[in-house]
Amino acid sequence: MPVQNADVADIFERVANLLEIQDANEFRVRAYRNAARTVSSLARDIADMVENDEDLSELSGIGEDLAGKIEEIVETGILEQLLELEKELPRELNDLMRVDTLGPKKIHALYTELGIENMADLKAAAEEGKIREVKGFGEKTEQKILDRTARLEDAEDQRTPLIEAEQRAAPLMEYLAQSSGVKQLELAGSYRRRKETVGDLDILAACKQDSDIMERFVDFEDVEEVISHGKTKSSVVLRGDLQVDLRVVPRVAFGAALHYFTGSKAHNIAVRKIGVQKGLKINEYGVFKDEERIAGETEEEVFEQVDLLYIEPELREDRGEIEAAREDRLPKLITLDDIRGDLQSHTDETDGRAALEEMADAAEALGYDYLAVTDHSKNVTMAKGMDAGRLGKQIDAIDRFNDGRDGIRILKGCEVDILEDGSLDLPDDILKRLDLTVCSIHYNRNLSRKKQTERVLRAMDNPNFNIFGHPTGRLVAGRPPYEIDLERILEAAKERGCVMELNAHPKRLDLSDLQCKMAMEMGVMLVISTDAHQPDELNFMRCGVEQARRGWLEPENVLNTRSWDEVRKLLKRD
Ligand code: DGT
Ligand code: CA
Numbered sequence: 265m266p267v268q269n270a271d272v273a274d275i276f277e278r279v280a281n282l283l284e285i286q287d288a289n290e291f292r293v294r295a296y297r298n299a300a301r302t303v304s305s306l307a308r309d310i311a312d313m314v315e316n317d318e319d320l321s322e323l324s325g326i327g328e329d330l331a332g333k334i335e336e337i338v339e340t341g342i343l344e345q346l347l348e349l350e351k352e353l354p355r356e357l358n359d360l361m362r363v364d365t366l367g368p369k370k371i372h373a374l375y376t377e378l379g380i381e382n383m384a385d386l387k388a389a390a391e392e393g394k395i396r397e398v399k400g401f402g403e404k405t406e407q408k409i410l411d412r413t414a415r416l417e418d419a420e421d422q423r424t425p426l427i428e429a430e431q432r433a434a435p436l437m438e439y440l441a442q443s444s445g446v447k448q449l450e451l452a453g454s455y456r457r458r459k460e461t462v463g464d465l466d467i468l469a470a471c472k473q474d475s476d477i478m479e480r481f482v483d484f485e486d487v488e489e490v491i492s493h494g495k496t497k498s499s500v501v502l503r504g505d506l507q508v509d510l511r512v513v514p515r516v517a518f519g520a521a522l523h524y525f526t527g528s529k530a531h532n533i534a535v536r537k538i539g540v541q542k543g544l545k546i547n548e549y550g551v552f553k554d555e556e557r558i559a560g561e562t563e564e565e566v567f568e569q570v571d572l573l574y575i576e577p578e579l580r581e582d583r584g585e586i587e588a589a590r591e592d593r594l595p596k597l598i599t600l601d602d603i604r605g606d607l608q609s610h611t612d613e614t615d616g617r618a619a620l621e622e623m624a625d626a627a628e629a630l631g632y633d634y635l636a637v638t639d640h641s642k643n644v645t646m647a648k649g650m651d652a653g654r655l656g657k658q659i660d661a662i663d664r665f666n667d668g669r670d671g672i673r674i675l676k677g678c679e680v681d682i683l684e685d686g687s688l689d690l691p692d693d694i695l696k697r698l699d700l701t702v703c704s705i706h707y708n709r710n711l712s713r714k715k716q717t718e719r720v721l722r723a724m725d726n727p728n729f730n731i732f733g734h735p736t737g738r739l740v741a742g743r744p745p746y747e748i749d750l751e752r753i754l755e756a757a758k759e760r761g762c763v764m765e766l767n768a769h770p771k772r773l774d775l776s777d778l779q780c781k782m783a784m785e786m787g788v789m790l791v792i793s794t795d796a797h798q799p800d801e802l803n804f805m806r807c808g809v810e811q812a813r814r815g816w817l818e819p820e821n822v823l824n825t826r827s828w829d830e831v832r833k834l835l836k837r838d
């Protein structure tokens with residue numbers, strides 16, 4: 265059973281958490297977190313690399329020791345060290361990391377003081393008011409723990425982030441494609457609409473009569489449970505708790521089925537309603553007039569029958585796309601090819617993992633005109649943030665780099681921390697020397713909505729504020745956003761000529777699709793940035809572009825579809 269990159273990353277994360285809960289050396293902890301990050305953002309299958317005897321220690325942050333551990337995981341599916349750690353501490357302690365007010369240190373305290381070993385213990389202790397008694401905790405924290413444990417019980421939290429679904433789906437699709445007599449094979453559902461999380465995967469196939477696809481499907485090596493097994497429909501659960509439905513449909517109806525199972529449900533209902541008005545019946549078997557199938561082989565045919573232009577899957581949410589398709593005013597959605605550069609990245613000067621030159625080479629290989637290096641400012645001590653002196657030196661180094669090189673241009677930037685009172689973390693005279701700033705919130709996430717909004721508005725008043733980085737602070741299927749009046753922030757951004765970031769990191773995707781659409785409709789400029797901390801992560805641009813498409817963005821709504829000359833003019837504030 266081939267181990268996937270996500271499995272290796274997950275094991276390393278667990279090791280890091282347990283080590284930290286045990287109060288182990290922080291460098292050791294960080295080594296495992298870095299390794300998890302490297303493996304999960306790797307463009308290739310780590311299992312293939314092991315099989316081909318490639319030297320894993322050439323990967324950034326992977327030394328001999330970790331390389332050996334990766335081999336162990338790939339070969340055995342487990343890591344002895346994790347089993348050992350789990351013997352020393354209760355296994356379920358790791359789950360408590362999902363409660364976002366708790367870090368390893370707090371978990372350690374709750375475990376030693378109250379004997380809390382799992383989510384149920386935690387909930388019970390919070391309900392009984394015991395948590396506020398522990399040093400370092402208060403009533404407020406206790407309330408947050410109560411809220412969060414309740415929310416974790418909701419099904420909504422069971423959704424799988426798209427990036428993880430991709431990693432689980434890829435080997436399955438490759439395997440299914442090798443079944444006999446397969447004519448067409450597509451992943452439909454929310455996956456095809458590129459939604460940031462998926463509930464389950466919906467695969468459609470058109471095959472010859474005697475195809476072995478269903479047999480192969482339920483026999484797939486990653487299948488943990490077969491829920492149902494039929495001739496035209498089967499459902500299984502894969503490792504990682506992801507359900508997959510496979511449907512075999514007739515070729516003449518493949519387009520109709522693809523449209524139906526791509527959804528969304530709201531979009532389907534709206535399309536079917538138009539059909540009814542025209543005396544047509546539309547379902548997964550085709551478009552019918554008086555019991556006769558008049559269309560269904562392709563999706564285009566289905567749309568044509570209801571007088572609609574073809575609607576891209578990302579738009580099919582019944583958010584106005586039907587009217588737009590009828591009136592020929594669908595957006596000309598942005599594509600990855602439109603992107604000319606990346607305006608947020610980090611180097612090893614702070615918490616990035618590669619040198620400036622390596623990042624530049626990687627950006628150039630993607631065909632970019634420019635890459636902004638935006639290392640952290642000093643308040644972000646966890647990331648070795650820079651003071652004015654270090655930033656000054658980096659500025660000089662970038663000037664030298666650009667002088668010595670044709671092709672890619674490195675832009676001088678900084679991810680400037682927005683302090684609690686709304687001032688920026690570095691003095692204006694150093695910020696003025698930069699090509700651009702990305703200003704973001706990293707601390708004091710718990711301010712009231714009013715205070716948080718005022719904090720950002722005040723920061724935006726500084727003429728050195730260019731881009732608002734990861735504007736809501738949420739993590740996909742993880743941490744909720746902080747309280748903030750986004751509409752007011754968007755108005756202010758528009759007035760002051762500030763740009764809103766769509767952070768493309770698949771764990772952030774911040775702004776969300778709807779928030780992107782709102783910004784676009786208000787006439788606010790957006791930028792899609794990867795926030796790459798290593799060369800591989802520049803490829804996350806794809807994830808940001810997909811989210812942007814769900815937000816109806818066209819190239820002109822996005823800053824980094826332009827040349828540096830144009831970007832510079834648009835960033836200029838007066
Ligand atoms: P998910 O899995 O929760 O991320 O979201 P979807 O959109 O993949 O939903 P899913 O897997 O329940 O169903 C796949 C598609 O099948 C859905 O997008 C639209 C279609 N569908 C499912 N149930 C219905 C229904 O009751 N009516 C209509 N019109 N379409 C449906
Ligand atoms: Ca689905």
Ligand code: CA
Nearest residue numbers: 464465466509
């Ligand atoms: Ca489904």
Ligand code: ZN
Nearest residue numbers: 679704733734
């Ligand atoms: Zn940041």
